[in-house]
Amino acid sequence: xxxxxxxxxxxxxxxxxxxxxxxxxxxxxxxxxxxxxxxxxxxxxxxxxxxxxxxxxxxxxxxxxxxxxxxxxxxxxxxxxxxxxxxxxxxxxxxxxxxxxxxxxxxxxxxxxxx
Amino acid sequence: xxxxxxxxxxxxxxxxxxxxxxxxxxxxxxxxxxxxxxxxxxxxxxxxxxxxxxxxxxxxxxxxxxxxxxxxxxxxxxxxxxxxxxxxxxxxxxxxxxxxxxxxxxxxxx
Numbered sequence: 095x096x097x098x099x100x101x102x103x104x105x106x107x108x109x110x111x112x113x114x115x116x117x118x119x120x121x122x123x124x125x126x127x128x129x130x131x132x133x134x135x136x137x138x139x140x141x142x143x144x145x146x147x148x149x150x151x152x153x154x155x156x157x158x159x160x161x162x163x164x165x166x167x168x169x170x171x172x173x174x175x176x177x178x179x180x181x182x183x184x185x186x187x188x189x190x191x192x193x194x195x196x197x198x199x200x201x202x203x204x205x206x207x208x209x
Numbered sequence: 210x211x212x213x214x215x216x217x218x219x220x221x222x223x224x225x226x227x228x229x230x231x232x233x234x235x236x237x238x239x240x241x242x243x244x245x246x247x248x249x250x251x252x253x254x255x256x257x258x259x260x261x262x263x264x265x266x267x268x269x270x271x272x273x274x275x276x277x278x279x280x281x282x283x284x285x286x287x288x289x290x291x292x293x294x295x296x297x298x299x300x301x302x303x304x305x306x307x308x309x310x311x312x313x314x315x316x317x318x319x
Contacts, residue, residue: 137309196241196302200252
């Protein structure tokens, strides 16, 4: 149980375009999902907390207009990187919690490369 | 906010030996401490966790200890195998959010 999927696993896009990444909880309902960013050989950095039916809460320094998060249902959260630039290239990982516990289950990640 | 420090950054062990990774945290309100294993190009996988009302937890070859007074917790892997090679992250949960340590690259040599 507690499986989280992400789609796509890899995406390459041109600078200036927007990219949408989907995060799904497959066998449970997740009122809260999280989006992380990870640079090579570095730790996970929390970008935002996504709550079903309400606005996402962004961490300090994360541009909410650039990284749009939508949590439209109890099993789906999306991250849209708008007007992507090469510096947005990274590994993006989502996680989901099974309420009321604190345990977070992670997706497999999405490798974004912006040319 | 919470700050988690993790040591060592790299750890090489001979197959069959034990591996120990240590973490410290700063926020005394943190009450949940998971450990994740991440293989190259994949998402982190939860391997064990411990809550602040417990001092030790074991699951087969993996054990975690927590010292709330000293604000540190450790991961112990016994009888290491080549498939244990990966990056391991500790984390501390404060107000529902996880703060991760910097990670430990574990290499198990046959």
